[in-house]
């Protein structure tokens with residue numbers, strides 16, 4: 594089969610796996626064990642990983658807290674801030690701004706925040722899936738405490754104007770959080786230069802292991818303060834307790850190093866493969882449409898709406914690992930809120946495929962994938 598679902602998850606790079614392995618075996622120590630070399634070895638490895646991850650995103654090592662992934666990091670930002678603000682003043686109103694095309698881990702957490710009497714605005718996006726910075730500015734209220742916007746959309750690949758939004762957040766002294774799960778390792782970034790306050794991301798989208806990720810928390814100008822989500826033994830400067838998942842953290846660190854080493858060449862390679870795929874599909878399937886921004890998009894993502902619903906194609910697409918724009922949950926069709934957010938109707942969303950390329954995608958695979966798709970479309974339509 595041909596795996597074109599790298600936005601869902603990536604395989605662990607064999608080099609990453611090799612670096613992780615000793616930390617399951619001889620270096621099994623607990624980094625919190627400060628009294629012996631088993632502990633020191635583990636602690637050194639975690640410190641090294643923190644530096645590798647920091648370097649990829651332009652942060653300082655002490656600004657990173659390891660989490661179980663981006664879902665946890667996104668939840669933590671929202672509930673950790675609410676908890677902090679309510680501790681300080683239980684009666685002060687809290688307002689947060691986000692968009693209608695966020696990952697479910699932000700969207701559902703924001704909905705849960707509303708039930709805690711937090712006022713949340715879900716801003717609409719343009720037809721490409723981008724938030725308008727001026728709309729963000731207009732949505733600001735005296736009690737706005739957080740803005741949270743996805744950097745690169747996981748379904749349609751669109752890049753949000755995070756740098757402009759960061760300026761607006763800074764002018765108004767409001768924390769800016771971004772879910773950069775699909776941006777890290779794919780597009781160059783420097784969180785310090787951009788003035789981002791909080792940023793979530795995950796290991797398994799960058800050829801690291803699943804179940805590990807990080808939250809970047811700016812340490813000064815301003816020092817960002819949120820309460821812990823998980824209390825306990827005081828690991829991660831008391832912000833995220835629990836024995837560290839050392840092998841996974843080592844894996845995330847080395848995965849970040851590899852991404853940094855090849856960032857520009859890999860982005861260029863993926864972009865040209867994606868353009869080839871789009872070129873082939875446009876010729877092969879009349880009426881096909883690309884979703885998301887034509888240029889302001891992640892190099893690896895192609896979201897297309899076909900002239901036919903995808904459920905009728907699935908038997909032809911078994912050899913192709915791709916995602917659809919709708920999911921069948923207990924017999925009912927649930928259409929992606931992202932596709933709805935960019936104005937697709939239910940039929941169009943049900944005709945949408947996400948093809949996402951990655952480190953092991955080859956030109957040959959792209960040509961074969963285009964053929965498979967072409968052959969899957971009923972001839973009377975083409």
Ligand code: PLP
Pocket residue numbers: 600601661662663664665696698743745746747772773774775794795796804805806
């Ligand atoms: N945010 C985005 C944009 C994602 O694509 C994903 C991946 O599913 C997540 C958050 C969740 O990440 P994790 O699986 O690490 O919790």
